[in-house]
Amino acid sequence: MIQKFEFHETEIAGLIEVTPFNADDIRGCFTKDYSKEVFEANGIHHDLAEVFYTTSHKGVIRALHFQRVKQQPKLVRCIWGHVWDVVVDLRKDSPTFQKWLAFDLIGDKHNEILVPAGCAHGYLVLEDSIVSYKCGEKFYGEYDDGILWNDPDIGVAWPLEQVGGPEKVILADKDQNLQTFAQFMDSYGGF
Numbered sequence: 576m577i578q579k580f581e582f583h584e585t586e587i588a589g590l591i592e593v594t595p596f597n598a599d600d601i602r603g604c605f606t607k608d609y610s611k612e613v614f615e616a617n618g619i620h621h622d623l624a625e626v627f628y629t630t631s632h633k634g635v636i637r638a639l640h641f642q643r644v645k646q647q648p649k650l651v652r653c654i655w656g657h658v659w660d661v662v663v664d665l666r667k668d669s670p671t672f673q674k675w676l677a678f679d680l681i682g683d684k685h686n687e688i689l690v691p692a693g694c695a696h697g698y699l700v701l702e703d704s705i706v707s708y709k710c711g712e713k714f715y716g717e718y719d720d721g722i723l724w725n726d727p728d729i730g731v732a733w734p735l736e737q738v739g740g741p742e743k744v745i746l747a748d749k750d751q752n753l754q755t756f757a758q759f760m761d762s763y764g765g766f
């Protein structure tokens with residue numbers, strides 16, 4: 576079976592759900608998850624500056640991350656496993672400022688999202704997973720930043736019951752010490 580690229584806009588401007596090209600046969604499957612030409616034919620300009628992968632255990636939360644300046648648009652796909660992926664709009668002039676949207680990114684479905692610059696991004700790992708990122712801007716460690724995953728003013732409804740409850744969550748020290756949304760607003764007032 577052949578599945579062609581499909582692009583679906585979401586309520587957050589510039590946040591696009593993408594179904595990649597995929598061809599299944601008796602050997603397995605062939606997946607093409609980025610094509611400059613096909614993206615541009617669909618009105619989506621996404622350059623590639625860096626590509627990286629993370630491997631995570633069930634229960635890991637990596638969130639809610641952004642670069643303070645030189646923000647990175649990123650095409651995010653769970654290439655193996657299943658993550659519950661979240662995007663928060665931090666663009667102060669956006670009609671969906673402060674809104675979050677979540678997506679089940681599933682290896683077997685090959686689906687992905689294009690996260691625009693000016694949004695925070697993160698995810699909860701529902702099954703051991705590998706996540707790929709195709710970034711339109713390079714990583715700057717000095718601008719690396721984020722907002723606490725459980726910030727009450729953003730209020731992401733993390734499905735923690737799917738990993739066995741809050742006590743099963745695995746967080747890096749740096750993600751336990753991120754700023755609140757209120758602190759972000761005091762410092763930056765949005766992007």
Ligand SMILES: Cc1cn([C@H]2C[C@H](O)[C@@H](COP(=O)(O)OP(=O)(O)O[C@H]3O[C@@H](C)C(=O)[C@@H](O)[C@H]3O)O2)c(=O)[nH]c1=O
Nearest residue numbers: 625627629637638640641649696697698708714719747
């Ligand atoms: C993201 C990144 C990290 N690093 C380094 C910094 C650190 O020593 C090590 C691990 O980085 P982190 O702990 O920040 O990795 P992680 O917490 O997985 O960060 C990622 O989270 C998800 C949700 C995103 O959206 C990504 O853009 C990125 O922020 O790798 C790079 O050299 N280049 C990079 O592009």
